Amino acid sequence: MNTKVNYSKQNNMAEITLNRPEALNALDNDMIASIIEALKDAGKDDAVRVVIIKGNGRAYCAGDDLVDMGTEAHPNPSDKVKEYYEGYPQIVFAMKELEKPIIVAVHKYALGAGFEIALAADFIISSEEAKFGLPFVLRGLASGTYLLQQRIGYHRAAKYLYLGEMFDAQTAMQLGLLYEVTTTDELENKVKQLAERLALSATRSIGLMKKAMHASAGLDYEQAFKLQTLSTFASYHSEDHKEGIQAFVEKREPKFTGK
Numbered sequence: 036m037n038t039k040v041n042y043s044k045q046n047n048m049a050e051i052t053l054n055r056p057e058a059l060n061a062l063d064n065d066m067i068a069s070i071i072e073a074l075k076d077a078g079k080d081d082a083v084r085v086v087i088i089k090g091n092g093r094a095y096c097a098g099d100d101l102v103d104m105g106t107e108a109h110p111n112p113s114d115k116v117k118e119y120y121e122g123y124p125q126i127v128f129a130m131k132e133l134e135k136p137i138i139v140a141v142h143k144y145a146l147g148a149g150f151e152i153a154l155a156a157d158f159i160i161s162s163e164e165a166k167f168g169l170p171f172v173l174r175g176l177a178s179g180t181y182l183l184q185q186r187i188g189y190h191r192a193a194k195y196l197y198l199g200e201m202f203d204a205q206t207a208m209q210l211g212l213l214y215e216v217t218t219t220d221e222l223e224n225k226v227k228q229l230a231e232r233l234a235l236s237a238t239r240s241i242g243l244m245k246k247a248m249h250a251s252a253g254l255d256y257e258q259a260f261k262l263q264t265l266s267t268f269a270s271y272h273s274e275d276h277k278e279g280i281q282a283f284v285e286k287r288e289p290k291f292t293g294k
Contacts, residue, residue, distance in 0.1 A: 037108075040069035041091070042076070047084040047234040047293075049077040056092025061100040062148050064109030067126060074129040084234040084293045086133065087226060088156065089140040090149075095165070098147025099123065101174065119178075123148035127155040127182070131249055134242030136233045140226045141165045142219055146201070147179070154182040157245065158214040158229060161204045162222045167212075168201035185252075186212060237275035238293035 036042055041052040051073045053060035070088075077083045090096050104122065105111035112118045130137055130152070139145075139156040145167045153159050153167075169179035184192040187210045195202065204216045217225045233241070247266040251259040270276055274294040282289035 036069050036072060037065050039063070039066045040073065042069070042073040044077075044080065044083060046231075047082060048087060048230050049073070049080070049083045049085070050087045050089070053088075053090040053096055054092075056090075058100065059094040059097035059144060060090040060092065060149070061097045062123060063100045063104050063106055064111065064122075065106045067122060068109055070126050071129045074126070074133055077135065078133050081293070084135060084236075084238045085230045086135060086137045087140065087230055088137065088152065089226070090142070094143035095139075095141045095145050096149025096152065097144050098149050123151060126152055130155040134246055135238060136241055136245070138214075138226055138230055138233075140222055141167075141204075142222055146170060151179060151182055154186060154212070159207075159212060160215045160217065160222065160226050160229065161207060161213050162219040163204055163216055164219065165204045165207075166201045167204075167207050168199070169196055170199040170201065172197060173199040186210075235291065237270075237273075237279060237289070237291045239273045239275050239291075240270045243270050 039053070039055045041050075041054050043050050043052075051070060053062075053066065053070075055061065055063075055066065074086070077086050099122065103111075104118070112121065136158065137156045138158045138160060139153040140160055141153055142162040142165055145153050145161075145165060147169060150167050150169055169183060171178040179196055183195065186192075191210065194200065202210075204213065207213050208216050214229065215225055243266040247262050251262055254262065275289075275291045278291055279289050
């Protein structure tokens, strides 16, 4: 871990904070490595029930560092294909593999790689003034071709990818990308409220559903329902399921442990 990414854990919540405010939290290779390290640590820690990703300073994340991603500790590979593949897509993969809910808090800008990371989260909460976009085409690059299309469909994604246009938080909400839009002053509080709610939930079941939902993409109905059945079977043997049934019988609120 380095000072460009802060990582903390408290009250069953892990918080990953991008901390390169002088560059609007533009990502370099050190930051990518640290974010992946933090996500893996959160996955191994049974006490962590939910993960928050946010940015310090004036913006959440303006994307990859266009000047130079390479650092002394993590220089760019000589192979360009390897460089692009081992960049922010590895964060997306780590987020997908983490069987715990992830919230991304967006303020001011969520652009390029920063927006892709937000799209890989389970919940996005945004401030009212935030701008979203995948303006790769404005730099002569072809990227951002998967996640946005998966979320909003081909023709809507084509508009933002081919024209490089940004859109505001209200548009993102209308497109179904956001959990909530709030004021800048209330953003941290709203994120904390959702995180606390998730941390008290049956996070083992959430993790199984998350895994099944990702794995179901591209499957036919029969295969998808077989996968759902296996997830249901796994959750049936969890401590959270036993607690859920016991709480129902005793007419009280369940006290889940995420196990």
